[in-house]
Amino acid sequence: MSSSAPSSTLAEHYAGESAKVRYAFETTGDGLAAARERSKLVDKVVTQLYRDLLSPDPAGPGNFCLVAxxxxxxQELFPYxxxxxxxxxxxxxxSESFRQPVAAMARALWDLRxxxxxxxRTLAECGRLHxxxxxxxxxxxxxxFLAGDQDLFGRLRxxxxxxxxxxxxxxxxxxxxxxTRERHEKHGSTIFHLEPNLKEAPGGLRDYHVSRWLALIWELDxxxxxxxxxxxxxxxLRAPAVQAFEFLAGTRCFLHYRQERDANVLTYELQDQAASLGIGHGSASARKADAPALAPADWMRAYFRHARSIDRLTAQLLDGASPSRSSLYGLFQDWRSRLSSADFSVVRGRIFPRRPAALADVGTVLSLFEMVARHKIELSHEAERWVEEALRxxxxxxxxYPGTWExxxxxxxxPHAPEALRAMHRLxxxxxxxxxxxxxxxxxxxxxxxxxxxxxxxxxTIQNLHDLGGRSSPPPSAAGESWEPKFSEVLAELEQPELLFFSLLFHxxxxxxxxxxxxxxxxxAMGKIFARLxxxxxDRETICFLIQNHLEMSATFQRRDIF
Incomplete structure (x- = not known):
């Protein structure tokens, strides 16, 4: 080609094949297949432009190649x-000798939208840490590898x-x-957003890829x-994570096609549409005509279940890959080993069970989480499996179990009740x-x-109250008089704060x-719980009073200055 613009034939081919990929996705609901087919289509476009603009021989020139x-x-090229x-x-x-053809090829791809x-990059530049x-x-x-000198690519790989x-x-x-930590903090370090970003939020596609990269780095090293x-x-953790990835891949394809851009936030409107189409559960056309559509809340529960699977895998791999801390931190962790009990050992800041799960009772399992809440000791992976086996x-x-309330x-x-409660719920x-x-x-x-x-x-809500209880002065950035110390004083004066926390758990x-x-x-629901506990x-009266009136505080805040 004498021009960097793609030929009309190539443009028409790309548009026509892209429409086929979209139709296949809308028919089958298979997002991974759509991403792979689009990758194959772009492979054809890219290699054709490579032949037109860089080398008529797809195996040439020497000492130069094109890499995806x-x-x-x-081969996870989603629609946008x-x-x-x-x-x-x-x-x-x-590299310098191909600078203009490379720029022309990039322009041609942009012209195809x-x-x-x-x-x-040179081979040496790829070998340096950036x-x-x-x-x-x-x-x-x-x-x-896409085109060019395959031996050069072999040296890279x-x-x-x-x-x-x-x-x-x-x-x-x-x-x-x-x-990864910074990205998680940006999203509140929780998977449970009402309108989550399925790519960047914890438990999303980026976490799945982080898990892949950590495994690759470890094995290559x-x-x-x-x-x-x-x-x-x-x-x-493998099968649940792979299933979650398939669900998220289908959902991301749906989001891209529906919005016609690389947008990955599941808004309420898109949740409704995804539920009605059964995204991630096969295609709508494949379901029986008389089968009811999924309720959006049920569809989102499936999303969160899958996000949990990826989040748990990523957390375990990140934990295993964490670089060794300083010797002082190691001494502190060794000191915490003194917290071991007859049922659990504490080794380097993690809890390990000492008895088989088959011998555990509910009280022993609860004692484990009491240690977490008291000392903020993290559960080992063995402890997590032990809990799941004991629960079965x-x-x-x-x-x-009669000792649950105690x-x-x-x-x-x-002090670390929120961490313990979340772990109890997760397991x-x-x-x-x-x-x-x-x-x-x-x-x-x-x-x-x-x-x-x-x-x-x-x-x-429980976490915020615990944070409030540990705060004796307003945050440094607070302007004017802060209400937090006043509420902190009220909280400190409660004779039975556990009743307030219990009410919040079930409100x-x-x-x-x-x-x-x-x-x-x-x-x-509390009536049934009271009967068991x-x-x-x-105390029942206090708990019921708090639950019955828990909306009063928000209503009061919106209407008057309580101070």
């Missing part, structure tokens, strides 16, 4: 995802990248952990070999003890009061029950 990286390299290309050369001299991210551009170094883990991972594994992993990263994941053995008698009232007032203990809580598990309620799912909202369980009066539903009559 990032999501394109993984960027096309990331690496123009790789042996030396700067070779493809969002292109391209870079030209601390100011972590994304590039990580993107090499997903490299894939089989020599340069493994050596880079072995030489700079600690720096790469440390930077990846820090970037250990053996220098390329292996399927999923095969390196813990077996119990005692699930039928867990709700009637354990729970201690947990609720301990299924909270629902095993209180089947009533299942009604609000990952429940989306769209109203003025909620930013998170109802269960996370309940945990967040919204009625939102998972039919009917419009959730306060009444919550009180009905044996709470004193006067």
């Amino acid at each position: 990286v990032g999501g394109y390299g993984r 995802s960027d096309v990331d290309l690496l123009f790789l050369s042996e030396s700067g001299r070779v 493809l969002r292109v991210g391209h870079s030209a 601390r100011d551009n972590l994304e590039f170094s990580i993107s090499l883990l997903d490299c894939r 089989n020599e340069v990248i493994p050596e880079l991972m072995a030489r700079h594994r600690h720096e790469l992993v440390g930077d990846l952990l820090e970037v 250990r053996s220098g070999r390329w292996m399927s990263p999923e095969s390196q994941w813990p077996l119990p 053995a005692v699930a039928d008698r867990a709700p009637a 354990h729970l009232r201690r947990i609720l007032v301990l 299924g203990l909270l629902v095993a003890l209180f089947p009533e809580f299942r009604a609000i598990d990952a429940l989306v309620v769209r109203d003025f009061y909620h930013r998170y799912t109802v269960d996370e909202h309940s945990f967040m 919204d369980v009625g939102k998972g029950k039919p009917g419009g009066d959730h306060v009444r539903g919550s009180l009905e 044996g709470i004193e009559p006067q």
Whole structure:
């Protein structure tokens, strides 16, 4: 071609084949298949332009090649995802000689309305750690050959990248952990947003890829070999994470096609549409004509269940990959080993069970979370599996366990109760003890009061109260007189703060029950819970009073200055 503009034939081919990919997705609902088919289509376009603008011989020229990286390299090219290309050369001299054709090829791809991210690097540059551009170094883990000198690509994949991972594994992993932590904090460090970003939020697609990268880095450092990263994941977490990825892939395709751009936030409107189409559950056309559409709340529960699977996998791999802390921190963790008990050992700041799960009872399991709430010790992966196995053995008698209230009232007032409660919920203990809580598990309620799912909202209220109790002065940035010290003083004067925390835990369980009066539903649920727990009559009255009147504070705040 004499011009960098793509031929009308190529443009028509790309448009026609893109329409076929979209039709196939709308027919089958298979987002991964759509992403792979679009990758194959873009492969044809890119290699044709390569022949037209750089080399008539797709295996040439020598010492120069074209490489797909990032999501394109993984063949996960969603409808409006960027096309990331690496123009790789042996030396700067070779790279400079192709500067104009490379620019022309990028313009041609933009003319096709493809969002292109391209870079030209030498082999030596790819072998250096780019601390100011972590994304590039990580993107090499997903490299894939497209055209040009295949021997040069072989050196990149089989020599340069493994050596880079072995030489700079600690720096790469440390930077990846820090970037992931910052991203999680930006999204509130929770998966339970009412309108989540399914790519960037915790438990989203980015976390799935972080899990892949960590496994690849570890294996390349250990053996220098390329292996399927999923095969390196813990077996119990592997299948749920892969299923979650398939669900998210279908959902992301739906979002891109529906909005015609790279937008990844599940708004309420799009949740309704995704539920009606059964996105992630097969195609709407494949379902029986008389089958009812999914309710948006049920569809979002499926989303959160999948996000939990990815979040748990990522947390475990990030924990295992964390660089060693300072010797002082290690001494502190060793000192905490003195917190070990007859049932649990504390080793380097993590709890490990000492007895088989088959011998555990509900009280022993609750004692584990009491340690978490008291000392903020993290559960080991063995402890998490132990809890799940123990619950399978005692699930039928867990709700009637007579010592639940004595354990729970201690947990609720301990300084790290929110962390313990979230762990209890994540591992299924909270629902095993209180089947009533299942009604609000990952429940989306769209109203003025909620930013998170109802269960996370309940945990967040408890967390905010604990934070308030530990605050003796207003935040440094607070302007004027702060209300927080006043409420902190009131909280400190409570004789039985566990009743307030218990009320908060269950104040919204009625939102998972039919009917419009959730306060009444919550009180009905509490009647059943009281019957099992044996709470004193006067304490029951206090709890019911708090639940019955929990909306009064928000109403008062909106109408008058209480100070």
